[in-house]
Amino acid sequence: MNKEQLQQLAAFLTLQEKIKMIHGAAFFATAGIPEKNIPPFVFSDGPMGVRPEYGPDTWYPIAGNDDYTSYLPCNSALASTFNRQRVLESGEVLGLEARGRGKDMILAPGLNIHRSPLGGRNFEYMSEDPYLTAEMAVSCIKGVQKNDVAACAKHFALNNQETNRTSYSPVVSERALWEIYFPAFRACVKEGHVEGVMGAYNKFKGEFLCHQKELVNDILRGEWDFDGMYVSDWGAVHDTQKAVDCELDVEMAATNNFDDYYLASPLEKAVQEGRIAEADLDKKILRILGTMNRLHMLDGERKSGAYNLPSSRQTLLQAAEESVILLKNDDSLLPLAPKKLKKLLVIGDNADRTHASGGGSAEIKALYELTPLMGLKMLLGGNCTVEYEPGYYACVTGNAWEGENAQNAFANVGTSFASRQNRKVRDDEVAALNASYKEHAIAACKDADAVIFIGGLNHDHDVEARDRSDYHLPYGQDSLIKDLLKVRPDMIVTLIAGSPVSMEEWIADAKAVVFSYYNGMEGGLALAETLLGMVCPSGKLPTTFPVKLSDSPAHSLGQFPGAQTVNYDEGIMVGYRYYDTYHVKPQFAFGHGLSYTDFVYDDLSVSMTETPEGPACDIKLTVANISGPDAKESVQVYVAPLTNDCDKDLVRPTQELRAFDKKEIGKGERTGFSFHLDAIAFSYYDEASHSYKVPAGTYEIRVGSASDDIRLRKEVTVTETCFLPRS
Ligand code: BGC
Numbered sequence: 031m032n033k034e035q036l037q038q039l040a041a042f043l044t045l046q047e048k049i050k051m052i053h054g055a056a057f058f059a060t061a062g063i064p065e066k067n068i069p070p071f072v073f074s075d076g077p078m079g080v081r082p083e084y085g086p087d088t089w090y091p092i093a094g095n096d097d098y099t100s101y102l103p104c105n106s107a108l109a110s111t112f113n114r115q116r117v118l119e120s121g122e123v124l125g126l127e128a129r130g131r132g133k134d135m136i137l138a139p140g141l142n143i144h145r146s147p148l149g150g151r152n153f154e155y156m157s158e159d160p161y162l163t164a165e166m167a168v169s170c171i172k173g174v175q176k177n178d179v180a181a182c183a184k185h186f187a188l189n190n191q192e193t194n195r196t197s198y199s200p201v202v203s204e205r206a207l208w209e210i211y212f213p214a215f216r217a218c219v220k221e222g223h224v225e226g227v228m229g230a231y232n233k234f235k236g237e238f239l240c241h242q243k244e245l246v247n248d249i250l251r252g253e254w255d256f257d258g259m260y261v262s263d264w265g266a267v268h269d270t271q272k273a274v275d276c277e278l279d280v281e282m283a284a285t286n287n288f289d290d291y292y293l294a295s296p297l298e299k300a301v302q303e304g305r306i307a308e309a310d311l312d313k314k315i316l317r318i319l320g321t322m323n324r325l326h327m328l329d330g331e332r333k334s335g336a337y338n339l340p341s342s343r344q345t346l347l348q349a350a351e352e353s354v355i356l357l358k359n360d361d362s363l364l365p366l367a368p369k370k371l372k373k374l375l376v377i378g379d380n381a382d383r384t385h386a387s388g389g390g391s392a393e394i395k396a397l398y399e400l401t402p403l404m405g406l407k408m409l410l411g412g413n414c415t416v417e418y419e420p421g422y423y424a425c426v427t428g429n430a431w432e433g434e435n436a437q438n439a440f441a442n443v444g445t446s447f448a449s450r451q452n453r454k455v456r457d458d459e460v461a462a463l464n465a466s467y468k469e470h471a472i473a474a475c476k477d478a479d480a481v482i483f484i485g486g487l488n489h490d491h492d493v494e495a496r497d498r499s500d501y502h503l504p505y506g507q508d509s510l511i512k513d514l515l516k517v518r519p520d521m522i523v524t525l526i527a528g529s530p531v532s533m534e535e536w537i538a539d540a541k542a543v544v545f546s547y548y549n550g551m552e553g554g555l556a557l558a559e560t561l562l563g564m565v566c567p568s569g570k571l572p573t574t575f576p577v578k579l580s581d582s583p584a585h586s587l588g589q590f591p592g593a594q595t596v597n598y599d600e601g602i603m604v605g606y607r608y609y610d611t612y613h614v615k616p617q618f619a620f621g622h623g624l625s626y627t628d629f630v631y632d633d634l635s636v637s638m639t640e641t642p643e644g645p646a647c648d649i650k651l652t653v654a655n656i657s658g659p660d661a662k663e664s665v666q667v668y669v670a671p672l673t674n675d676c677d678k679d680l681v682r683p684t685q686e687l688r689a690f691d692k693k694e695i696g697k698g699e700r701t702g703f704s705f706h707l708d709a710i711a712f713s714y715y716d717e718a719s720h721s722y723k724v725p726a727g728t729y730e731i732r733v734g735s736a737s738d739d740i741r742l743r744k745e746v747t748v749t750e751t752c753f754l755p756r757s
Contacts, residue, residue, distance in 0.1 A: 031328055036319045039328075040312060042066065045301055048311045051318055053293040054282040056086035057264075069327055071318065073182075073261070073282065075391040077138035077154050078102045078550070079124065080131045080337070082395040087286035091395075100127055100342050100551060101386045101396035103350050104528060105140050105166075107547035109156040109572035110623070111352040112664035113692040114169040120349045121173020121181070123342040128179045129335025134325060135180040135226050135259070137391070139170045141214045142189045143604060144529075144573045146584040148498040148591075150192035153528025153548055154392050157572035158605030159620065160210050161687050164217035171222035178325045178333045182226030183218040185263055187211055187245060189230035192497045193591035196265070199233035202598040208715040208722075208756055209602045216254055216757075225258040225321045229278060231266045240281075241272035251277050253757035259321050264391075270296045274306055279314045338397050343552060350549045350556035352662065352692075355569035356624040360541040363520060365563025365626060366480050371414040375478035376403055377421040377471045377514065378485040379505070380526045385548045388428060389528075390494025399551050402484050402524070405558030419471040421483070421514075422505045423463045426490050468510055472517055481521040482561060483511060492528030492548070497591055501532045501579040508535040515539040522561065526553075530575040533617055545571075563626065568662035568692070570623035570736065574605050574616045581616070583608035606737045607683035619738035621687070627661045627697070630654045631741035636731050644709025644724050644752040649689075651703055651733055651742060658697030665703045666690045668732040668740070669711050675726040676751050682714055685732055707731075712748055715756070722754040 031039070043051075047063045055061035055070070062070035075081040080099045083092045091097075100123060102108075108117045121139075128136040140154035141163050149155075156163040167183060174181040188200045188211055202211065218224040227250065229240040239245065240262045250256045265283040267273045270292040273281060281293040289295050300306040319328070326332035356364065366374075381403040386396035400408070407416050475481050485507045491498050502508055503525075512535055514521055524544040525531060537543070544567070546557050559565040576582045583600035584590040587608070603611060606620035634651045655661055667689040671682045688711035695701045709724050716723035726748050734740035 031323050036316060036323060039066070040315045040319060043315060045298060045308055048308075048315050049294060049298050052280050052311065052314050053288065053291040054280070055288050057084055057089070057284065057286070059086070060280060067328065068322070071280070071322065072132060072134045073137060074128060074131065074133040075137045077105050077140050078386070078389075078392050078548070079394040079396070080127050080133060080136065081391070081393060087288075089284075097131065098395050098397040099131070099337055100346060101394045101399055102346055103353055103550040103553065104153040104392070104548045105156050106153050106528060106572055107353040107549050108170065108349060109162055109166045110355055110547060110569040111349055111692070112162070112570045112690055113352055114165060116349040116352050117166050117169040118173040119345045121170035122176055123345050124170070125174035125177035125179040125181070126335045126339070126342065127337040128174070129177045129333065130337035131335070133179060134327065135182050135261070136174060137182045137184060137228065138174070139167050139181065140184055141167045141218070142185060143210055145190040145598075145604060146497070146590040147501055147530040147576065147579065147582055149190060149529060150493050150495065150497045151390070152573070153389065153492045156214075158574060159572070159687050160213040162572055162690070163214040167214050168217050168222040171218055171224045175223070175225065177335055179335070180225030180258070180321055180325060181222070182228050182261060183215055183224050184228035185230035186215055186227050186239060186250065187230060188234055189232055191591050191596070192495050194594060195495065196231040197233065198592065198594055198596050199236050200596045200598050203601050204717045205715045206598060206601045210604050212249075215250070219250070219254045219256045225324065227256060227258065227260050229260060229262045229266055231263050238266060238268055240267045240278050241269060241276045243276050246276050246278070257317055257320060259318055267292045270300055271306065274310050277313065279317050346550050347552035347556060350552045351559060351565045353547065353549060353569045354556055354560045354565075354567050355545045355571055356560070356567040357545050357618050357622065358537075358540065358543040359624050363542040364522060364544070364561065366561055368410055368414070368562050371410065371479045373415045373417065373478050374406065374410065375417050375419065375474050375481045376406060377419045377481065377483045379420055379422060379424040380486050380488065381484035382418060382420070383424070383426075383488060385489055386551070388489025389492060392494070396551050400554035402526075402554040402557045405554035405556070406561070408555065409558050409562055409564070417474060417478070419474050420467050421471040422467055422485070422507055422510050423460055424488065424505050425460060426488055428490070464506055468513065471510070471514065475514065475518045475521075481514070481518045482524060483514060483521055484524045484526065485511070486525035487527035487529070487531065498529065503531050508532070511536045512539065524557065524561070530573060532578070533575070534577055537617065566626045566659050566661040567623065568625060568664065570621050570664050571618055572620070574609055574620045575618040576609070577615070577617045581609075581614050602683065607686065610684040610737065619736055621666050621734075621736040622738065623736070625661050625663065626659060627655050628657045629663050629695070629735065630656050631665075631733060631735075634733060634742040634744055636744040636746055638746050638748075640749070644754060645712060645748045646709065647707040647711070647731065647746060649705040649707070649731060649733065652700050653695060653703060654700040655695040655697055660694065660696045662692055662694045663735065664690055664692040666734055666736065667705050667707070668734070668737065669707070670730040670732055671712075671727065672730055672745065673727045677725055680714070680725070685737070687737070709752065709754055713754060716753070719753055721756050724748060724752050724754065726751045
């Protein structure tokens, strides 16, 4: 339909029909208007696959066996691939499955910045770095939307913690907004042409994000020209007039009093009483019809989808393989040689645990989920015995995502004498169980050819509605790992988690450490293949792992989680920007991830040109795989401002990621990489002019394998200061 036809369609709608289109009439759908050929608009979570079906007005699953779905690597895992193609393909799977399950908008990707290692939903987000987040989110959106399904970039904006998530108001500098917190959302709109953006629960400048006119009307709609649907998070609207004024299109919530929603009967009444003009609804209707039209929901030309295709599983396996991160590998302990193994001992709860059904709204009813133990057994069957010891007792409740309520209930129960007694009995039992698990694990270590520990976190810790309270590993794992390493200094430590964890207590004693985010249905196989050398690891950390929590900028300079007001006093110094600039050595740096081969970086050439849009830079280099096996490498380009000719007192991060690319390089082969940087790569956000400024001065182009492993450098000069519009 063209614009005029859409306008005609809108003009024939009654007030009641318009109201039907702008609020939930079920937990995940608006009401359709069949008489006018307008279908309901159907949503589903989320980033890791299409969520199980719920009843229209109850939070009970409709317990069929037909809503199993593919389980994708979580967003941090996708970002760890540092490979746009893998993320695009995973997005395609997500869109295909959403369409196959009859959805119109999939509530993904999540792209809030990792501000603290404790953030409960870090796993649903990409990275601490705005450029990596933007590139990955745009790739994901393009993949999803190929299938006539809308993606939804969430949560706009500054939704960086779960503590007080429905009420806190962050205080952030304008510069940090435009350098750190906005770029990925802007890219989703301008480059990804995303159809949906979700208004977050939290506030900014004291106003809820679904009422926040400065961010929504002026910036998202005005400056970025977003004409898709701005959808509230579930229950994030608090006022009829403000939601209308804010150019919010659809109000969704998690309670079934649908007619009472702010954009339902209260709005109808306000229009009838003349307090709100009906014309104020028309812009919303036109935007919703616009999205429906682009998804071919109105013309019968829509693509069909499919879920659980074998080819999709293959795609997700490839993404999972590229996201496993080899953190440490002294004495080339890894990979293990399968032929030399007669007895392999695997210790740890995460070896045998599935994670798909946890985490909150990102939960998935996975068609299957291969655990690491399963993966190892699948690949080693026959000549090698794989023994398993839990090593520690993980008391997983699995229902923790409704955290606010669950925590309160638990706190109340915990105050009675009887329950304190019960808890003591339970704690004593757990302690006894843990001691016996540990004893068995230590005993089993002795005659194994190799020992792999597989622990970390689970979705009782990486979960919606609650941040972690402790940076250390839970369930006494630190002391267990320490004790096991005394008996088996060659033990491989593998951690599965959704956020950084402390390794301080044992890292010096561990020779080989592997990290995997929640890696989807094929995650256990990808991990096993990596440990056994069938896949050469190529994942890179999308987030810094600090030694101690107090090293992290949100905790040392700013506040986390704060109270109702949260001061982001670290400003632009988020993640590696802080660690590099303030010389705080992390446990593992942003971009770090080893391989089973050695890469030699060479032949760097850098040429600067002046364009009407400011300076531009072309970079070329070669990377050789000198020792094999065939492997993939993500080359990272950082720009470091060295001298600044106009703003002598300006503080800038030591270096910032401005480009990356990943390629496969065969054993003994050499491959060329080339990059183009625009002026924005040299800029910072100038609050005085409200624009990006590229100061004249010298810069260093740094090319490396990680933010702390720069292999090649070259100085360049920007001769003239220029400004770039922020939109
Ligand atoms: C979450 C959103 C999710 C929505 C619908 C909210 O609690 O914050 O990310 O999409 O629920 O399930």
